[in-house]
Amino acid sequence: MLELIKSAVNYILDLGATAMLPIILTIFGLILGQSLSKSFRAGLTVGIGFTGLNLxxxxxxxxxxxxxxxxxxRLGLNLDILDVGWPIGAAITFATPIAVLLIPVIFIFNIIxxxxxxxxxMDVDLWNYWHLIFPGAMIYYATNSIWIAIICSLINAFVIFKLADWTAPAVEHFFGLPGISLPHGETVNFAPITYALNRLWDKIPGLNKIDINAKNLKDKLGLFGEPMMIGLILGIGMGFLAGYDSQAIIQLGIQMSAVMILMPRMVALLMEGLAPIADAAKSFIQxxxxxxxxxxxxxxxxVTAHPAIIxxxxxxxxxxxxxxxxxxxxxxxxxxxxxxLPFTVIWSVAASKGNIFRGLLNAIVSLCLxxxxxxxxxxxxTTMAHAVGFAFPEGATMISGIDMSSHLTLWIMLKLIDPTNVPAFAAGIIGLLLYGGLWYWVRNDIKKQFPESENN
Structure with missing residues (x-):
């Protein structure tokens, strides 16, 4: 039975979001009472939008x-933990023995x-379930207990779903995506911290007057404030820092300019497909x-297409x-x-309502963490990677990643699971109190930012 479930899960995951989302959304639309043609057109449009966005x-x-x-x-950095990237992090996570259990367990938990x-x-982003499974997999290898891992995974998922609920009004009114939330563990768990930082910047004289956003850049700088020019300038600057020759610098500038223009258009196409599904869901629930x-x-x-985020x-x-x-x-x-990094800085930017200066300050603090x-x-x-048979790059002895290390809730839980390790347990208690306290402190800030929204 377990092998059958594993085969079914692997089949869906191997198809990928761009192939399965049209099917899932078509079925979802039919359940909500939409016609087959309208549901299929919406689902297919979302699949096309995701394909373009991924490109x-x-x-x-x-x-x-x-x-x-x-x-x-050029800097000659020689550090002993290699950032292998989220695709390898996802592959390692899905290869752990607990993954096949956690996918249906978390899905059913969400329904309950x-x-x-x-x-x-309602988290339909099955392909990013690895972010919800990763904490459980890490705890499994830390404790060698499948039950502790499952319980911690469900606690983590609950926190992430509540964070997604809390930030949904910002997704609607700042990013322009009504009816959507982002239960993306490694991004949304930074929201309480970045909203707290935003309060801190409000209290610092001089700094609280600085407001640099995409709109006023365009108004003040004209052509040079447009997204395509910002991308060009940043790409050229990055190429210069990388030591590229003039041809490569120009090419990178054009590529970044293209990203600034194409990403919003792909998201617009994606939202064209989601809009009728979201409307149908709203009517169905009401x-x-x-x-x-x-x-x-x-x-x-x-939401990564937002000019301030890029x-x-x-x-x-x-x-x-x-x-x-x-x-x-x-x-x-x-x-x-x-x-x-566009994923890592999402809530750094959203907390500041697109203020690029504050977004940078928030992002710097976040990256230090x-x-x-x-x-x-x-x-x-590294232990988990060895356990699933990951082939380490030549010269690498330890691995991690920016994306894998963005799970604040995982770090807190790992410190709390062993009370006998007094220093770690104390660090976990302090982390939990600080995180919970910051979230409680800013719990109404999104409502204040967007008073027209219905917040939690």
């Missing part, structure tokens, strides 16, 4: 990844939470459960490399995941 993200990853490697080589009004998020609201949980990729992410590439070089505790060599967690959990990540 643009691939262009960004290839271009930024190569430039980042050149910058690292919805049924009893304990979340408003008829059967008056006053209840349900969000469709999607990949955070749908701008902050590109600026953060050299800054992250610099932080890795100067932070005394850091042992992570940033590499593969530098290309996915990420580098600390990557270093702290590098040994356990």
């Amino acid at each position: 643009v993200i691939g262009l960004l990853s290839d271009s930024v990844g190569t430039a980042s490697q050149a910058m690292i080589e 939470l919805l049924r009893y009004n304990m979340t408003k998020t 008829k059967r459960f008056p006053g209840k609201k349900v969000y469709i949980g999607l990949d955070a990729a749908v 701008t902050v992410a590109l600026i953060m590439v050299p800054i992250t490399i610099f932080l890795a070089a100067v932070l005394p505790y850091n042992r992570l060599l940033p590499f593969a995941d530098l290309a996915v 990420v580098l600390f967690i990557a270093t702290n959990l590098g040994a356990l990540t």
Whole structure:
């Protein structure tokens, strides 16, 4: 039976989001009472949008990844934990023995939470379930207990779903995606921290007056403030820091300019398909459960097209490399995941409502935390990779990644699972109190930012 479930799960995962989302959304649309033609057209449009978005993200990853490697080589960084990137992190996670159990368990848990009004998020982003499974897999190898791993996975999933509920009004009113939430563990768990930082910047005289956003850049700088020109300038700057020749610098500038223009258009196409599904879901819920609201949980990729996010992410590439070089505790060599910094900085930017200056400050603090967690959990990540038979790159003895190390809730739980380890347990208690306290402190901030929204 377990092998049958594993085969079915692997078949769905191997098809990928672009192939399965049209099928899932078509079925979802039919359940909601839409016609077959309308449901299929919506699902197919979403699949096309995701395909285009993945192509643009691939262009960004290839271009930024190569430039980042050149910058690292020029600096001569020699750190002993290699950032292998999220695709390898996902592959290792799905290869763990607990993964096949956690996929249906977390999905059913999500349905139960919805049924009893304990979340408003229905997470249909099955291909990013690895972010919900990764904490459980790490805890499994830390404790060798499948039950502790499952319990911790469900606790983590519950927290992520509640964070997705809390931030959904920002997804609607800042990013323009109504009815959508982002239960993306390694991104949304930074929201309480970045909203707390935003409050801190509000209290610092002078700094609280600085507002640099995509709109006023365009108004003040004209052509040079447009997204395509910002991409061109940042690409040229990155190429210069990488030591490229003039031809490669120009090519990178054009590629980054293309990313700034193409990503929003792919997201617009994706939302064209999601809109009728979201409307149908809203009508369905209102008829059967008056006053209840349900969000469709999607990949955070749908918001990475925002000009302020791409701008902050590109600026953060050299800054992250610099932080890795100067932070005394850091042992992570940033590499593969530098290309996915647009995901890492989502809530750094959203908390500041698109203020690029504040977004950068938030992102710098966030990356300092990420580098600390990557270093702290590098040994356990390496143990898990060895256990599933991961072939280490030549010369690498330990691995981790920016994406894998963005799971704040995982770090807290790992410190709390062994009360006999007094220093770690104390660190976990402090981390839990700080994280919970910051979230409680800013719990109403999204409502204040977007008073027209219905917040949790």
